[in-house]
Amino acid sequence: AGGGSIAWVDKGGLLNIGPESAGSDPGPVAYGLGNHRPTVTDANIVLGRIDPDNPIGGKLERLDVEAAKRAIDTHVGEPLGLDTLAAAEAILRVANSRMAGAIRLVSIERGFDPKRFAFMPFGGGGALHACAMLDEVGITRAIIPRYPGVTSAMGCVIADMRQDFVQTLNSLVDHIDLKALKSFMQSHRDQGMALLDAARTQFEDRLVTFEFDMAYIGQTHTVSVPIEVAFDQNGYFVPPDHDTINAAFDAAYTQAFGRLLKNGVRRILNLRSAVTGKRPKFDLETLAPTNSDPVSPKATRPVHFAGQWEETAIYERLSLPIGTVIDGPVILEQPDTTVLIEPGLQGRVDRFGNTIIERIGDVK
Template identity: 35%
Template structure:
């Protein structure tokens, strides 16, 4: 029986999903320990061991674990809070300020007060080195190794912890970077080193230097954390396989994560989109919007057949040009603090109470009103059943915080202020969903909505009303969806090479050679990870654009089209993707197309947790009824006594009409007056707009068969 554990470290809670070959996934949560996240990991494993039948000690339980897949926010938090390593940069003479000048584009065009983001490497630690390559990689001036030595002396004097190396046009010839790297390794053996051609050997200097600097900035932090984590796991007797989640939705070994720390910058939420697809497939769907509302942040993403990938993005306004899932994050979580702006308008977040001191109702010293406080006042959370009764919520403290900071200044009752906080928070999250749907050319009304995170299903009905989404699917594991998704992730390694060519003049032998070289490197890494050849796959993508365009469109190209040299078919695929993204193509105008980059993703297929479908249990949900309580109904803007159901007792086919509450140990689901709910074969709670039973045929088909 292979025992696998997915672990997602969040700002407030650390989530655990435990799977065995013959058992349903088990869910656990532990309060995060921001000072050392590995403590929360061990605390959670201790709780899991104690829950075994019979209970086990941690030392007896750890050796039975086959695999741990771990998503971490260590690098993300270091970047967001500006607490990364002290860094130095070696770059081409004359361009050391590119890191600060960036693209020269004002992010907020009409905001004259908007200042530039502070560069990750201060100017005095950015060293310009003589030596030059042209765009084809030919040396026009030799590398000045004496300048490199002087810079190294400065770095040593200043206590630099990490060094980045990024020279102009090095993507075409890495010789200068490798020579400088060899010298740095010899002179500063303990320093963390990032070389741009090892990390991102592609065109566009600013994106490359920013990504390399980010890698160095977060590398020592991640190294330290992995040392702590691996040490603690070893100390309790864990001998299985540890894998680290990366931003592209795949997993990698800790060693590769150490070398390329920037791959983990969006590792935390990366498991969610793949898990979302798993839960919509029983409903005949191949696409979904997956959201994750935790204690600190709210993430939204779209998946169509597979999670949507983008080749660059930003974190804390710093550019990163590595493949990552297209996930939009905003500061809207259960701990998001309510406040009044200069004009007296109610705002929610992005400031968060986090896990410590937490919302006022946690009774841990927090005095500011947070989203969770509003949920308690509105009746969405049972104060005596939070985290399954392990934690009592203080309703009086929640009411006092809302009254003092929101209700009295606005001249409202506590209930009205709480309802306002709830609506503003939901509106913020709806806007986050628009960022990944409407702005990407998708209509959110056509997608099932997956609300995940402990707080997500409380807010999902109002979000979906705002976006006119008729179908929601709340998995039983929704509170730990990202951790569950991690267990379904493949091993993935991304490679990119710049190959500039017009379609009509492609050097096919050279293109094939580049692809084969990247695939061979991917195969080498998969061999090290013990993935047999039959379970390896290599996906090829081209980054193309119309002549005179600036940005490229990345799209999947079947290898057989390249082997057949089928330019026309590749062009049609490009036109189609361009049309999907931007609403037009220039196919009719016969506008020339050019390739800029070639990408290969090496994929190692892993074993997925088994999941058994439930037996049909009929529509009657009366057996799961726990009682009633007064809950705020947004449609009527009034409180009403509504039924409360035990989510753990609801089974396939059971029907719950809104408004109602469904409670599980780790989450609560609010079914508003506009929605009804049915339980599907996987045990998920499927919320659909009243009268839209056509959306949930898989949940009602047994009824029809029984009646006939």
């Protein structure tokens, strides 16, 4: 479930969230761009968690709270016999349950204890649901990035750039055509370098790596076998010989399974090549706030929590200095997101400018 996920009641009277979404266009009802069915964002707006007078992103002047209320009443409240606020809370409970279910799927159901991990939301609306994930899943802390709304874009800018290639070989090791193998490896390398050149960005280094997908004849599973390659005096690849490939497979297979198959016949299924441009290391501390003066709330507004309104302090998040500690309920606003810290939880600004949210009783 995301901010644009649509809330609806089925014929059996069950409240559902998604899978249909209003996206960002037309977006939630409160955007006034043509959607008339309530979304998760509409519920957050009605409950006071999003400021209708200062929408994030800067493209809308104001959010239509009354339209959001009418949509929630029509599509959720009336079918379930709930008033507007109760219906909005129900939407968030179901949405949070869906999100928590996705987290359990990749943690508890795979044998991992969620308490050993932190929850890191991103996107414009993710930080509104961080506290709910702590309660729903039992996670001990949430880490809100400095700029959640552009986290993915930032990753694209600072991460290494990698191009991957795959060539099917499907040959016994002893029958592999080494001349053709050399041609494939050289082609992958040249294509990868050309793509890195086309990116027109700065790289500290460029790495070329190769590995085979290999198995014994008769096996359906494969092991990844890294291959070291040499270069001739002209700078061209010298392909590995049969003995080198066999030795590399034996080492990888032994590491994976602890033994080799006696008289097993080795087979190469695929050649996998990667050309990686290593970008300069980015220091995340450069994103941290530089001011050190305590910051006061810029305003307060009533926000609905657990069936009642609570007057809640509103802060400019990007102005909070490192080391700031704030007890909920509190809302932190910035141009690309809104961070909600619910009652009983506490937010702390770390040295990178991230906001760490923990239960007050768990803070050490």
